[in-house]
Amino acid sequence: MVSRNLQPMRSTSRRAPAAYPTTVATLSWDAPADNPSENMTQMIASIRNEDVAFNRAVSRDKYARGEIVATSEDLARKMFVLMSGRVHLICTNNEGRRLVIGTMEPGAIFGEGALDNPTDPTVFAEAAANSQVWTIPASEARNMTLRYPILGWGMLQTYGQRLMQVENSLEDVAYKKLPERLASLLMELGDYGDGLIKGVSHQSLADRLGTYRETVSAILRDFKRQGLVELGYRRITVLDALTLKDIAGIWV
Template sequence: MPSLDKSLVAGLPMFAGFPASDLDEILREAQPIRYPKGTAVFQQDEEAQSFFILLHGHLRVIKVTSDGQQVVVRFVTPGEIFGIAMAMGCATYPATALAIVDSIALVWPAVVWPRLVAKHPSLAVNTLQTMGGRLQDAHTRVVEISTEQVEKRVAHALLRLARQAGRQVEQGVQIDFPISRQDIAEMTGTTLHTVSRILSSWEEQGLVTGGRQRITVRDPHKLFLLAES
């Protein structure tokens, strides 16, 4: 297989400061794989045989609890490393990653992870920083669900998504991937009915617009004030 172009990843935070020769060596172990919309990159509890960096598209990461409830854990955007179960000492994937649009990822065999991080310690450091950021986000969401009213939780969720994957459009900041009201309900620990009522009220107030699984934050400042009030 021909070597991958290192320009695909050279600008990613995961490989910040890496010499070109190191990138060539790391990419030699990877292959690009396309995941059509609606397909699973991996399934919860499946043996963790690979780890990934998303090059194009968006993924939804979901976890099914022991009593059958589905929770949206997070969304993966281009440039992110994911599926790093081995780095966390896990033999299986703790959640399912689904392509919500046609997506492309670089895929490495999990067995090369120990060798890569031993030879390139910065890879381990950068991965640890990424995991730390996700852990902090998870802590924030736990505190919100435990202490905040639903309206504030939904406002915080939309603001986070706008920061993570927002695209400036004429009407405001559009969350640049398909997201449903059910997704937001699962992210914030509430019901579809409640999220629909809140978003409909915000649409009337001019805070957001929605439709066809697209949400645009029309007034981020007012939404921020609502979240922090």
């Protein structure tokens, strides 16, 4: 029988390296699952409150709806954190046509060029609602991402959400006609307490659907004739949500 000397087990717990700020440990990951974006913005705000270097590196700006948040050049050399509001990523072609390829909500982190990732020179960011955006220059973005993994995690989450939006759009283009896609978009944008969609133009709807404003206007007029919507200046009121859902193929 072979005898073995049993050694006491060593503890596997380790202290965080001294190089990491104590703020990393104080940030809670146990967020309510129903509102992850709010938790993300709270955690990033906590970093600013507790780390002087991070606070100095970050610039804080506010944008009204329709203002350019970041040009393609900005996206190539800065990291952006959307703290409030909504931002569209928009692609343009040589003819000036616009296509919304992503819609970002609070907590989104974008500007992957700041981490030396390739960027698209035809894409820029525009405020879809009044927004507050924090900006980190490329000279600080990599260092801050290494010190605070939540920044990299937030960017990864944003990638995933953008990919899902693109997949859904491709599926809609492949299987749905334009009236169905417009009905689906109206249901997505609408506040069904009163059915009112504020601050939306026919052009902005066309940008989301990748079509012409005139085409969207014609479909909306047809919806109006059917009594499904009421049209006003930069506002659409949904009058018959059930029929619009049926047109959109939404049965849940």
